[in-house]
Amino acid sequence: MLESVPVHGICAPRFARVREIFANSFESGQELGAAVAFVLDGETVVDLWGGYCDEARTRPWTRDTLVNVFSATKGMTALCAHRLIEQGLLELDAPVAKYWPEFAAAGKEDLRVRWLLSHKAGLCAIRKPLPIGAFYDWQLMCDALAEQAPWWEPGTDHGYHAFTFGFLIGELVRRVTGESIGAFFRRSIAQPLGADFHIGVSEEDDARVATVYGAAAGNRPIPTTPPPPGPFAEFSRAVRDPSTMQHATVFNPPQATMDVNTRKWRAAEIPSVNGHGSAAGLARIYGALARGGEIGGVRILAPATIERAITEEAFGPDRFTIGVPSRYGLGFQLSHASMDGYARLSPNPRAFGHTGAGGSLGMADPDAKLGVGFTLNQLHPGIMSPTAAAMIDAFYEAR
Numbered sequence: 001m002l003e004s005v006p007v008h009g010i011c012a013p014r015f016a017r018v019r020e021i022f023a024n025s026f027e028s029g030q031e032l033g034a035a036v037a038f039v040l041d042g043e044t045v046v047d048l049w050g051g052y053c054d055e056a057r058t059r060p061w062t063r064d065t066l067v068n069v070f071s072a073t074k075g076m077t078a079l080c081a082h083r084l085i086e087q088g089l090l091e092l093d094a095p096v097a098k099y100w101p102e103f104a105a106a107g108k109e110d111l112r113v114r115w116l117l118s119h120k121a122g123l124c125a126i127r128k129p130l131p132i133g134a135f136y137d138w139q140l141m142c143d144a145l146a147e148q149a150p151w152w153e154p155g156t157d158h159g160y161h162a163f164t165f166g167f168l169i170g171e172l173v174r175r176v177t178g179e180s181i182g183a184f185f186r187r188s189i190a191q192p193l194g195a196d197f198h199i200g201v202s203e204e205d206d207a208r209v210a211t212v213y214g215a216a217a218g219n220r221p222i223p224t225t226p227p228p229p230g231p232f233a234e235f236s237r238a239v240r241d242p243s244t245m246q247h248a249t250v251f252n253p254p255q256a257t258m259d260v261n262t263r264k265w266r267a268a269e270i271p272s273v274n275g276h277g278s279a280a281g282l283a284r285i286y287g288a289l290a291r292g293g294e295i296g297g298v299r300i301l302a303p304a305t306i307e308r309a310i311t312e313e314a315f316g317p318d319r320f321t322i323g324v325p326s327r328y329g330l331g332f333q334l335s336h337a338s339m340d341g342y343a344r345l346s347p348n349p350r351a352f353g354h355t356g357a358g359g360s361l362g363m364a365d366p367d368a369k370l371g372v373g374f375t376l377n378q379l380h381p382g383i384m385s386p387t388a389a390a391m392i393d394a395f396y397e398a399r
Helices: 013-027 073-086 101-107 113-117 138-147 164-177 181-193 203-208 233-239 245-251 263-267 279-290 303-309 386-398
Strands: 007-011 033-040 043-051 314-317 325-328 352-355 361-365 370-376
Touching: 007 013, 013 033, 013 043, 013 386, 033 279, 033 386, 043 279, 073 113, 073 164, 073 181, 073 279, 073 303, 073 352, 101 138, 113 164, 138 164, 164 181, 181 279, 203 263, 233 245, 279 361, 279 370, 370 386
Parallel strands: none
Antiparallel strands: 007 043, 033 043, 033 370, 314 325, 352 361, 361 370
């Protein structure tokens, strides 16, 4: 056991078990620094933080600490698209090329906006070798995607668009609004809600950002041993094979995830994977979505828009993870019992949101009117943090 780590914040008495699990995660060494927030029917009933922003333990985690939440960013990116769909500026069943004419290349003239959001576009990866640093060149990435032929017939199957999702949706936002997705998100969602989440962190906020530790952050070794038996074993083997879509997804551009603690990464808008936020910020956004799109007198979506966004669009074996099941609405992960152990969101089947590599999470449960945010800086091997899973279970047991 490590030394006792102070835990700060508020926790309604009936959720004392949540606080206990959170505190124990630091003492066991499971977490270095983390925060968790639960917003129940518009009221913050849990808002806890603890641990450290760095391994030297010189920077205590605070309520306004920001951290890279990796793919939990995708939920925020999808939210931007749904704002535009609701406003009539983007049509789900229109061809992407209606808004982005160059996208019609390589047989994609009929590829629908709906398929971008539901991971059915067949554009998980770019075949053409890209230079190191391409992630920072928005135009280069979008031009490469416009030129790319799909890996399968769009609309017929689904596969997780781990990195390309953000550029595809982000370019649609840019074409329709004239704004970058980071600017649009800030103006239309984060600022009105007072939610501390950013797609592109300003230099003045850099001091608030926690250092991330793990293989995905580039400061831990990437495993080289053969993968153990399990649901992701075949995927792990494919990632090591340069001829596969999985390898191109992860390693083209090369070293795509190796500089996440730099100012350059934090400042960039890479809207699949580099959003930075607080647990309270995520919980407030999802807390609004859990209540039909409104919280504190601010509405970000209409109830009908949310229902459409969380209607199942894809479910079953995922092309990217080679058979491991995934379930999507329009840009949001949907909960399902078969996802237990690595990506379950909630005991309730209508829960939706998005996990991030290493364990971060944003989730809404409209049946419970619950929004959840969990952020951390010591990345776990799986998708769902054991800490977050245990706290969510404890919360539902006490609710």
